[in-house]
Amino acid sequence: MNKPKPDSNPILLLRLGTFLCFAGWTWVHFYWEGPYGVLLWQDATYAFAERLGVSWESFVGSGADDGLVQKWIAWIGWLYLGCTILALTVRGKSRIQMAALMGGSVLLAIVAYARYLAAQRQLPMFIEHGGQILIPVLLVMALSLGARHRVTVITAIVAFITTFGGHGCYALGLWPVPSGYHAMTSLILQVEHETATSILRVTGVLDFVVCLGICIPSLRRGCALYAAAWGFLTAIARPVVGMSLSLNYWGADHFLHEAVLRAPHFLIPLHLFILWRPPRQAETLASPPDSTPESGEAVSERPGDPHG
């Protein structure tokens, strides 16, 4: 009889979050287009290509056919698809798969950087992608070092803080509040602009409160639970307000992936919430004896040790 693995549920959440995040971005790359225009249509990019001996015509295409730029963008979609599959197949001893997933994290960082540039270099735009960028790293760490390893936990906390700290910077109005924040708040809660602004300010404060609270042992589980709920609500807000029966496919192709790729925003806090459950509860919630053990989960720390 296999010994119960108390970390299988937290790792499952990381695996699910990684899978959904890559799946959402794969949809963006194949169905729509990756947000790389701002990176590629720069003189510096072309100058770099020219130094590599790429002609202008090859770089941009003739107009009737694709240049290297569009071919590269198309190829990136396949890399995302690969990472999506790897999120399901990776195990603790499959070093190549883990290395590839770490590469996927770099891909997500590039997307975040492109969005940061497109947002006129607003730092919170990059920071709030921290959860998405780090979730493949977290999965790899959890598989190789263990979910409770100090480095893994600290990385999860950093992912948590960046996601909610970035969000809080916007919601508090430290940077210009993205239009969608007001729109979604007004539409879902059916409130006027002033009320929506007040609500956003409150949620912004709470974003920072949970970022601090996640560092305080007595508060961290509550903060993680709140953040999981809040992350989930902000993720599904997009399809909730955008989809309509009157649209083709109910508008799902426009809005659903916006929720899917934000899965790390609620699954990382949920992962921490479960990871930090009290020892007795941990035993109750442990995986059933016949569950498939994850490679690399055999960590030295005691089950339920909150300090890893």
Added chain:
Amino acid sequence: MKLQKWLVICGAALFIAGVAVSQQKNKRKKGRAVLAIPEVAKKDLICFALYTVHDKTLKLTAQLYPLAADDSRTVRLEIKKGDQWVEVARTTAIEQGWTAPFRVENWDDSRAHHYRVVHGAGSVYKGLIRRNPVDKDEIIVASFTGNSIHPAHGGDISRQDIINNVRKIDADVLFFSGDQVYDHHKHYAAWLKFGRDFGEIIKDRPTLCLPDDHDAGQPNLWGESGKVSTLGGASDGGYSRPGVYVQEVERAQTSHFPDPVDPHKIGQGIGVWFTNLNWGKVDFAILEDRKFKTGPAGRVPKQGPRPDHIRNPEYDPASVDVEGAVLLGQRQLKFLDKWAQDWRHADMKVALSATIFCGGAHIHGGANGRLHADMDSNGWPQTGRHRALATLRKGFAFHCAGDQHLATIFHHGLDEYRDAIWSFCVPSIANLYLRWWDPLEPGVNREPGAPGYTGDHLDGFHNKVTNYAAANPVKKPAGNVLNTRSAGFGIVRLNTRKREITMECWPRNVDITDPAASQYPGWPRTISQYDNYAPPSWGTLGELTFDVEDPVVQLIDATTREVLYTVRANGKTFTAGAPKGKAFIVRAGKHAPDTVISQKAQVGSAPRTVTLN
């Protein structure tokens, strides 16, 4: 262990916060403009003022810098009578956006008036309300679009060349077609900068600024009657920014327009401003081609990498012309229909809007951004485009617009090539986003020696268009500022005596009065007012000779009773064009077509003399 962990976490948090704060305080970022509201002395609290005069009503909006809590909110408008300044109106400044709108009825537009706007704290701003130039042979409209202020592409270069040129040609009207402001969050600060840049010429002549997508704080705008947009890019239709923000934008840019003809508000309390301005015997229709337009996302089948972009050249254009998709909307079409028939105090008609009624570019953004069609253009929805052009040509209206970041001249077609109006899309003041008109196949019926991109084409929505000029930017990066990005401005000369329209397209930083100065290739071009509805397949009725100068003539289909067109003749004779094989009721009159002069006129009918007096 515990302590170490918390120290690491707190250190990381502090690092992130520190970077964030330093980033926020970084005042100079390469390629980007830094917008701030300057602190000004009390005597300089009034930044600039915009006005129009229409139908004996003056509307003037003074734009203020922020007033202090203890500053009076009262602002006065005075005009000079002899040596005295006489108050003609006073108003209360609106704090959201700090505008002071004035309205003066029974305005005497037969003479010029020096005016000053006065604020109690000691600020005085002076300008000139011009007389209505009804006796001028030529009304000059200086036309602009796309006022990027970002240094990356030359937006920080002084506008003094524009100021100097407008003064030299003494333009009668200024027309800013949209994107006066590119900042999506700080319209007020950017609008003040716009005023500092252009106030010197705006204060002395009627000025029309049409708020477009970027002014409203979003990259594209399909207003859908005030819906709330939640999709990135806003292609789901509606406004991305809150209604109060849009209201403030429109108050700043349009509250000095003649009263809206149909002032009912749309969603989120956003107003409407479509109307007309009659100035110098030219009747300008001021259109809102974004406010009612349907967003494409989810309504049309996906055909490209964005909901509004069609990259698949094999797609069926009819598939995107979906039922219920709106362009100008019924309210505006109803207004246009009346406007096209109303020729009181007007010799010529001009439509002004944000952009042109076709897909006027093939390559977007970067040199290989080839799109088959762009639904942000007014080529979509095709049925809406058809209705708009069919209505505008009934008044032989010339169309001036912008937003494409690419200057073009098109003669539009509906049922056949060149059977509708002409349009001039003016170049950007500073070009944020490049576009090229670059068809893969050369146009047919080109003028001798004309470039391959001119001539008859189908745009990406299978709309018929005939191109006569395109100021394409340099394809390969080449300095990347202003004129290599085809920046510039347009001049439209409306000759009310000859009934001719001359389009000029000038690059930046040239003296346009210098005979050696060159325009972009393809300009200038002069057309007749009557070219705006002269389908090649038409014939002509027998010449009509009147006993009065410049009567208004109207043709009505004798079978359907639908108005074919209404126009003011030039002189005492008029040869009406008309479709072959149909009979028409011809009406005419000195100021309105109130007398039936023929019940069944047909192409080839005999000339006749008509008495109207």
